[in-house]
Amino acid sequence: MNVAPRLTGLAGDKASPTLLELDRVSISYPTSDGILTAVEDVSFRISAGERLVLLGPSGCGKSTLLRAVGGFLKPSAGEVRMNGRRIGAPGPDRMTVFQEFDQLLPWRTVLGNVRYALERGRALSRRDAEQIARRWLERVGLKNFVDAFPHTLSGGMKQRVAIARAFALEPALLLMDEPFAALDALTRRQMQDELLRLCEETGNTALFVTHGIDEAIRVGTRILALTPHPGRLAATFDVPPETRARGTAGFGELERRIQETVFSAPEIGHV
Amino acid sequence: MSDIGAPKLVRAPALRRALAGTPWRRFIILAGFALVWELYARWLDNGLLLPTLGATLSALWSAILSGELPNRALTSLRVLITGYALGVVIAAVLTTFAALSRWGNEALGLLTSMFNPLPAIALLPIALLWFGVGTPSLIFVIVHSVLWPVALACYGGFLAVPPTLRMAGRNLGLSGGRFVAEILVPAAFPQILSGLRMGWAFAWRTLIAAELVFGVSARSGGIGWFIYTNRAQLETASVFAGLLTVILIGLLVEGVIFRTLTRITVQRWGQVQT
Ligand SMILES: Nc1ncnc2c1ncn2[C@@H]1O[C@H](COP(=O)(O)OP(=O)(O)OP(=O)(O)O)[C@@H](O)[C@H]1O
Ligand SMILES: [Mg+2]
Secondary structure, three states: OEOOOOOOOOOOOOOOOEEEEEEEEEEEEEEOOEEEEEEEEEEEEEEOOOEEEEEOOOOOOHHHHHHHHHOOOOOOEEEEEEOOEEOOOOOHHHOEEOOOHHHOOOOOOHHHHHHHHHHHHOOOOHHHHHHHHHHHHHHOOOHHHOOOOHHHOOHHHHHHHHHHHHHHOOOOOEEEEOOOOOOOHHHHHHHHHHHHHHHHHHOOOEEEEEOOHHHHHHHOOEEEEEOOOOEOEEEEEEOOHHHOOOOOHHHHHHHHHHHHHHOOOOOOOOO | OOOOOOOOOOOOOHHHHHHHOOHHHHHHHHHHHHHHHHHHHHHHOOOOOOOOHHHHHHHHHHHHHOOHHHHHHHHHHHHHHHHHHHHHHHHHHHHHHHHHOHHHHHHHHHHHHHHOOOOHHHHHHHHHHHHOOOHHHHHHHHHHHHHHHHHHHHHHHHHOOOHHHHHHHHHOOOOHHHHHHHHHHHHOHHHHHHHHHHHHHHHHHHHHHHHHHOOOOHHHOOHHHHHHHHHHOOOHHHHHHHHHHHHHHHHHHHHHHHHHHHHHHHHOOOOOOO
């Protein structure tokens, strides 16, 4: 842990090339009462292979930051660069898994959703797209539901489809905005474990947003904590692999440290 | 990830399935209505004001057999479908522009608020002036009656598309016409469908009214003309037969075409409750 006056969240591992770089990014929303600064002066880098977690209380601008990286929002100051190039429009190289369940196209089946994304996002032929889509749906445990329409699925299953769709597109950077926040605690734990497995198997680089400390430790390799209103970097924590398993001494110790540093009142930000 | 098992389904009992549908209820309501009509007309005993259901049906039957009514209906339908299709296409183009640009957005908002409240029939004099008596005038007023409600419904539907779904579409790199056609249109389909339905009802109404107003070219007149001439000859049963035809065609389109469309699209996709 290092709490410095000007935090930059630089990657510890200098050997891997930088994939994404946020350079003093501020983001504000115009509202009827004036300009609301959601994120102020945030800088960090993500190296290839890393899983960076943005951790912070509700309303601190995590989703806002993720949307700027996705290209859905323009920063009011600073720059977001991917492979050294400034991010313009959204693109399939930054597939996003959103928190909301309505991110699937309701008029396509489970298979249709993933296949369509592959046809459009990776310009694959229908046959190739279908093959890859089936493989990924099988990997997330949905091979019995390929022909179901999204509205017949449970929330957890919908998120599995969204995860399969995102992984299938083989994005350079996977963006996830609290994909499990609306699930019950048991399902959430299971999904965290399964997501971790997929990430480790594919070696995907990811930017993950959450307000749960345990979730951050479970899925991340590095954690950036944000302050509330407006969001600024507060601290950064490296998560060693041996700490990642729930119930170990390291896990609890790190959880306690983050709790102390970031959240003054106990239990805030805890799911 | 571990496989999730397929859900087990049990078939509902046959009687429950048969009673679940709406047709039999509708049939009973319809039969009750027919009975009231017949009894009241007999009690009134004035065929000039209100013919009995029996007399109306026999007038309908003979008009069908003579080929006059089917011909008239076909003429009306041909004009109706032409005008309807044209109106829907123009509405689609307008709303696409509105969805893609600020200028288009403002233009559509202004145009619909100006023209939507204007009854199509009020444009008939202008239409007659511009296009003369005949089909083009009819098509003009039908296009007007379809265009604005459909455009309004489509656009309202586009605005109601959840932001997450929009972002999911743009995430795949979609933009422009493709984004509208492959994301916005299917996402807004419940509203678009009800707009199309409303447009169909407006068009039908406008057409019959227009035909009644300028019942002129007898050879090529539609159902409105059929109603008009029979009223002039005090053939009230035939007038009712004409009205019944208008209703039956309306029911057929609603009950077969729109219902099927709803069932295979928005109902299947879970966008409306069954
Ligand atoms: N479209 C918008 N217009 C105006 N203000 C917004 C908009 N979206 C977010 N905000 C504001 O920006 C701030 C950050 O919002 P954001 O959604 O990024 O928070 P978050 O950290 O993702 O919170 P949560 O954990 O609840 O999802 C909040 O104060 C919110 O009110
Ligand atoms: Mg959020």
